[in-house]
Amino acid sequence: MAERASGAVIGECGVHYLEGGPDIELGHKLARAYWGQGLAAEAAQACLGRALVERAERVVAIVDPANIRSARVLNPVMRIPALGPDTVQRPGREHAPLMHLAAQRAGHREIR
Numbered sequence: 001m002a003e004r005a006s007g008a009v010i011g012e013c014g015v016h017y018l019e020g021g022p023d024i025e026l027g028h029k030l031a032r033a034y035w036g037q038g039l040a041a042e043a044a045q046a047c048l049g050r051a052l053v054e055r056a057e058r059v060v061a062i063v064d065p066a067n068i069r070s071a072r073v074l075n076p077v078m079r080i081p082a083l084g085p086d087t088v089q090r091p092g093r094e095h096a097p098l099m100h101l102a103a104q105r106a107g108h109r110e111i112r
Helices: 039-054 068-077
Strands: 011-017 024-030 060-061 080-088 097-104
Touching: 011 080, 024 039, 024 068, 039 060, 039 068, 039 097, 060 068, 068 097
Parallel strands: 024 060
Antiparallel strands: 011 024, 060 097, 080 097
8 A cells, every 4th residue: 555645555455365264354453653543454455356356255354352443344345244252373462252244256155
């Protein structure tokens, strides 16, 4: 993500395949100075739309429930309600409770 006026990099948003599964994960981060302007939500929506059109049947977002700002960005962007708390092995955060959100391409059944 780049600031339009200056071209300065202010964050990133994208997708990657999750290890060991067919799902793609959506992730984002944004410089604190740009929080609260809707930029992360706009980027997340664009990346999600592109991923669902181009190649994914389902895109997930895995959010630490303590990260309230990230959950606020991703909850309205993702089209399937939270799948609920789960435990996911993440380097440095083993056994951390995480919130799973999902969106899927139209015409595909939800996979849990």
